[in-house]
Amino acid sequence: MLETALKGSKRYWSLLIVLGGLAGAGFLVYLQQFELGLGITGMSRDVTWGFYIAQFTFLVGVAAGGVMLVLPYYLHHYKVFSKITILGEFLAISAVSMCLMFIIVDLGQPMRAMNVILHPTPYSMLFWDMIVLNGYLFLNVVVGWAVLEAERNAVAPPKWIKPLIYLSVPWAFGIHTVTAYLYCGLPGRHFWLTAVLAPRFLASAFAAGPALIIIMALILRRFTSFDAGKEAIQGIARIVTYALIANVFFFACEVFVALYSQIPGHVHSLQYLFLGLHGHNALVPWMWTSLFLMLLAIALLIVPSLRQNETVLCFSCIILFVGIWIDKGLGMISGGFIPTPLHHVVDYIPTIPEIIISLGVYGAGFLILTVLYKIAISVKEEVSA
Amino acid sequence: MDNSRRTFLKIAGIAAAGLTAAPAVTSLASSASPSKGGKVVRNPEALTAKHWGMVIDTRKLTTSADLEPIIEACHRIHNVPTFEDDLMMPQLPCRMAETESLKQSCEKVNEKIPKISSDKKRHEIKWIWEEEFHNLFPDQLNPYLTEHLEHLPFLTLCNHCANPSCVQACPTKATFQREDGIVLMDFHRCIGCRFCMAACPYGSRSFNFRDPRQGLKEINTAFPTRMKGVVEKCNFCAERLSKGQMPACVEASNGTILFGDLNDPESEVRKALKENYAVRRQPSLGTEPSVYYIL
Ligand code: SF4
Ligand code: SF4
Numbered sequence: 215m216l217e218t219a220l221k222g223s224k225r226y227w228s229l230l231i232v233l234g235g236l237a238g239a240g241f242l243v244y245l246q247q248f249e250l251g252l253g254i255t256g257m258s259r260d261v262t263w264g265f266y267i268a269q270f271t272f273l274v275g276v277a278a279g280g281v282m283l284v285l286p287y288y289l290h291h292y293k294v295f296s297k298i299t300i301l302g303e304f305l306a307i308s309a310v311s312m313c314l315m316f317i318i319v320d321l322g323q324p325m326r327a328m329n330v331i332l333h334p335t336p337y338s339m340l341f342w343d344m345i346v347l348n349g350y351l352f353l354n355v356v357v358g359w360a361v362l363e364a365e366r367n368a369v370a371p372p373k374w375i376k377p378l379i380y381l382s383v384p385w386a387f388g389i390h391t392v393t394a395y396l397y398c399g400l401p402g403r404h405f406w407l408t409a410v411l412a413p414r415f416l417a418s419a420f421a422a423g424p425a426l427i428i429i430m431a432l433i434l435r436r437f438t439s440f441d442a443g444k445e446a447i448q449g450i451a452r453i454v455t456y457a458l459i460a461n462v463f464f465f466a467c468e469v470f471v472a473l474y475s476q477i478p479g480h481v482h483s484l485q486y487l488f489l490g491l492h493g494h495n496a497l498v499p500w501m502w503t504s505l506f507l508m509l510l511a512i513a514l515l516i517v518p519s520l521r522q523n524e525t526v527l528c529f530s531c532i533i534l535f536v537g538i539w540i541d542k543g544l545g546m547i548s549g550g551f552i553p554t555p556l557h558h559v560v561d562y563i564p565t566i567p568e569i570i571i572s573l574g575v576y577g578a579g580f581l582i583l584t585v586l587y588k589i590a591i592s593v594k595e596e597v598s599a
Numbered sequence: 600m601d602n603s604r605r606t607f608l609k610i611a612g613i614a615a616a617g618l619t620a621a622p623a624v625t626s627l628a629s630s631a632s633p634s635k636g637g638k639v640v641r642n643p644e645a646l647t648a649k650h651w652g653m654v655i656d657t658r659k660l661t662t663s664a665d666l667e668p669i670i671e672a673c674h675r676i677h678n679v680p681t682f683e684d685d686l687m688m689p690q691l692p693c694r695m696a697e698t699e700s701l702k703q704s705c706e707k708v709n710e711k712i713p714k715i716s717s718d719k720k721r722h723e724i725k726w727i728w729e730e731e732f733h734n735l736f737p738d739q740l741n742p743y744l745t746e747h748l749e750h751l752p753f754l755t756l757c758n759h760c761a762n763p764s765c766v767q768a769c770p771t772k773a774t775f776q777r778e779d780g781i782v783l784m785d786f787h788r789c790i791g792c793r794f795c796m797a798a799c800p801y802g803s804r805s806f807n808f809r810d811p812r813q814g815l816k817e818i819n820t821a822f823p824t825r826m827k828g829v830v831e832k833c834n835f836c837a838e839r840l841s842k843g844q845m846p847a848c849v850e851a852s853n854g855t856i857l858f859g860d861l862n863d864p865e866s867e868v869r870k871a872l873k874e875n876y877a878v879r880r881q882p883s884l885g886t887e888p889s890v891y892y893i894l
Binding site for chain 1: 686
C-alpha cells in the first residue's frame with residue numbers, strides 16, 4: 215500500500231515539503247546541540263527536564279487517546295466508528311514516533327541510548343516506559359496496517375489480529391499510566407507525588423487525543439473525499455466532553471488537597487504555577503489561560519445544541535487541545551521541579567534552539583501522520599470507487 | 600548489580616590504586632580478566648566499612664571561609680569545572696573571508712548570533728557546596744530559628760542514602776550502590792536522561808550541560824575528567840578510600856568532618872553521634888541519608 219503515498223495532489227506534496235523543511239531545520243539545530251551539549255537549552259541544574267520531556271509527556275497522551283475510538287468499536291461494536299478507528303491508530307503511530315524522538319533529543323549521550331536495553335533495569339520506570347511505548351508503536355503499526363490491507367482487498371481482517379486489537383486497549387492505558395509513574399513515584403517532588411496523577415494523565419489524554427482526531431476528521435472532510443460521518447464525530451465529541459470534565463475534576467481534587475491541607479510542599483508548586491512564588495511568575499499567565507480554555511471548552515461542549523454545531527465543536531476542540539497542551543506541555547514538568555528540593559525558585563524558559571528542535575520533531579511527526587492518512591484515504595477511495 | 604561489572608570496577612579501582620600503592624598489584628590487575636577467573640586482590644591498605652557515613656560538626660564550621668578550603672579540596676582533586684563564560688553558539692570563521700566587505704558582513708552576522716545561555720550558573724557542577732539551614736531542611740519551617748542557625752553555612756553534598764532513590768530511577772545502572780553503601784556513578788554508562796536528578800530529593804546531582812573540560816584550569820591526572828551529557832556527584836572519595844586515604848573534604852576539615860563505619864559502634868562517627876544531637880536531611884522521605892549534621 216505504500217505506493218499510494220507517492221501519488222498525490224500538489225497540495226499534498228506542498229504539505230510534505232513544508233513539514234519536511236521543518237523537520238530538516240530542527241535536525242540542523244539538533245546537530246548544534248549534539249556538538250555543544252544540552253547547554254543550548256534553557257534547562258539547568260535545578261530544572262533538569264524541560265520542553266522536550268514535557269512534549270513527550272503530552273504526546274504520550276495523544277497516542278493513548280486513540281484508544282477511545284478503538285475501544286467502543288471493537289469492544290462495544292459501536293459501528294459508527296468503523297471508518298475512523300484507522301485515524302486513531304495512525305495518529306497513535308505518529309504520536310509515539312514523536313515521543314521517541316523527543317526522548318532521543320533529550321538525552322545527554324544519545325549514542326548510548328541502547329544501554330537501556332543492554333543493561334535492563336526492571337526497577338527503573340524508564341525501562342518500562344521504553345517497553346510500553348515501543349510495544350504500543352508495534353501494536354498500532356501491525357493492527358492498522360493489517361486492517362487497512364484487508365479493507366483494500368475487501369476481505370475480513372485476519373483472525374490473528376483480534377487478540378492484538380484487544381491487547382492494544384489496556385496497552386494504551388498502560389503507556390500513559392507508566393508515563394505518569396515516571397513522575398509520581400519520586401520522593402520529594404510534591405507536585406507529582408500524587409496517586410491521582412495517572413488518572414489525570416489518562417483523562418487529559420482521552421480529551422486531547424480524540425479532540426485532535428475530530429479536528430483531523432473535519433480537515434479531511436474539507437480537503438479530501440474522506441468523510442468520517444456526522445454521527446461518528448458527535449460520538450467522539452461526547453467522549454471528549456466527559457474526559458475533559460474528568461480532567462478538570464481531577465485537577466480540582468489536587469487543588470483541594472493542597473489548599474485545604476495547607477501542607478507547604480503541596481501548596482508551593484501550585485502557588486508557583488498560578489500565582490508566582492518569590493517574584494517568579496513566568497508561567498502564571500499561561501496556567502490561567504489553560505484553565506480558562508478548558509473551562510470554556512466544557513461550557514461549549516456540554517450544551518448539546520452547541521456541540522452539534524460543527525463550527526463550535528471544532529473551536530472547542532482547538533481550545534481544549536491548546537489548554538491541555540499548556541497544562542502538560544508547559545506546567546506539568548516545571549511545576550514538579552519548582553521550587554527545587556532545596557527550595558530555590560529557578561525559572562525555566564525554553565531557548566530558541568530548543569523550540570526549533572521541538573518544532574522539528576513535530577514536523578517529522580506530522581509528516582509521518584500525513585503520509586499515513588494519505589495511504590488510509592487512498593485505500594478508502596479505491597474501495598468505494 | 601551484575602557481578603562481572605562489580606568485579607570489573609573493583610579491578611579498575613585497584614589498578615588505579617596500584618599506580619601509587621603497589622606496582623605488583625598493578626601488573627596483576629592488568630593481566631587479570633574477570634571472565635577468565637583471574638584472582639581479584641584488594642589493595643591491602645584500602646579502607647573498608649560495612650556502611651560508610653559522614654558526620655559534619657556544624658558547630659565548628661561557622662563561616663563561609665571555614666567551608667571554602669574544604670569545597671576547594673574536593674573540587675580540585677575531582678576535576679570539577681568552573682565556567683567563566685557563557686556557552687556560545689559557534690561563530691562564523693570571519694578570518695577566512697576573502698574581501699574586506701565580506702568580512703564585515705560576516706562579523707555583522709556573528710553579532711546577531713545569540714548568546715545561548717546568559718547565565719553560566721545554570722551549568723554549574725557542584726559536588727559539595729554551601730547552603731543555608733532552611734534550604735537544607737525545608738521541612739523545619741520554624742520562623743524563630745536561633746540566630747546562630749539562621750545564617751550558619753551548611754556543607755551540602757550527596758547523602759549516599761542507604762535507600763537511594765537515584766539508584767532506583769536510573770535505567771542503565773550507571774548509578775549504583777556498593778555494598779559499603781557508597782552510591783557511585785559510572786560515567787561511561789550514563790545516557791544523560793537525568794532521571795536520577797529528578798529522583799534525588801536533595802538536589803545532589805549535577806549534569807554536564809556542556810564540555811566540562813572547558814571549565815578546568817588544571818587537571819588532576821589521577822582522577823578522570825568527564826564528558827558532556829553525563830551526570831555526576833560526590834563519590835565519598837571512593838578512589839581515595841581504595842588507597843587507604845580519607846576523603847579529601849575530611850582531610851581538609853581539620854577534624855570537623857568525621858568519616859567512618861556507621862555499622863561499627865566503636866567507630867568515630869558512631870561515638871560522635873552518641874554524644875551529640877545530630878540531624879539528617881528530610882528523613883521523612885525514607886531515603887536514609889548517611890550524612891549527619893551535628894547542630
Ligand atoms: S543524596 Fe540524592 S544522589 Fe545522593 S544517594 Fe541520596 S538520592 Fe542519590
Ligand atoms: S542520567 Fe545517567 S545516571 Fe542518571 S538516571 Fe540517566 S543514565 Fe542513570
